[in-house]
Amino acid sequence: MEPLLTAAATWLDAVGIGPWARGSAMVYPVANTLHLLGLVMLVGGIGVVDLRVVGLWRALPTAELSRALTPVAITGLLMMVASGTILFAADGEALASSDLFARKLVVIGLALVNAAAFQWLWRKRVADWTDQAPTGARAMAALSLGLWLTAGTLGRWIPYS
Template sequence: MDELLAGIEQLAFVRVLKASFVAYPIVNALHIMSIGALLTSVWLMDLRILGAFRSLPHAAFVALLRRTAFAAFAGALATGSLLFSVRASEYAAMPIFFAKMTLILLAGANFLVFMRRAKGGDEPAGGTVTIVAVLSLVLWTSVLFAGRFIGFLN
């Protein structure tokens, strides 16, 4: 595993990213933007499921935010992978990095539960969907905190 991680760090595009005065900060900024869009869309979607913003049509609002969250997650995944590649060996050895990846997997599993339980219509579905929405808020916020700890513990 150490060889694989060291190999990632030696890829040509990773060396360019490390050496560039401009590229790394841009990738980092795009990662922060993606996280901001992801968390904003998740929070607004979950709050709507929990009954906030009742004047907005439930199904259309949630569908829009779900698409936004997917796009933002894709951006965060791409930029996060690039940021990881620069110091793959170091990050992979950090327990907080493992915690962040675990939280992301749990948030993804929670989303799959949401997709199976969510109902269309104009009002929140209640029951299991309410629990899933609250759990989503907690999980994605925890992902954010874990990510910030990675930046300050290295």
């Protein structure tokens, strides 16, 4: 993965994003703040839906909760992609060789595959879950929560590695 990340860092430098991110005293802290806000929106939104699917708050309708909070989670994810690109551009060379950063990207990939599979398998049946979701859906929701929390944790650990 390192050659691909090194190439991405080189490209971000060539198009001017890397120098811009490194050249301003405000770009990195603002991007970092937006990245954290995106994480809160992502895990806060999808985490509540995941917890409901797992079995908490059974009085709340799963479909309506998902309809309300999934857009919040998607917005958070998009914020993280945009701000994460800036954060990576600011320190791409070091991050390209970071084992924790590579693991974080793999975990994010797995979380996205899990989310897509969940939508494909269960989206049309969520409205039928008045009390408890099927075992497979509960397992995927628990996996989702664990993967997103792991990605966030790995991201927070990168500066200390």
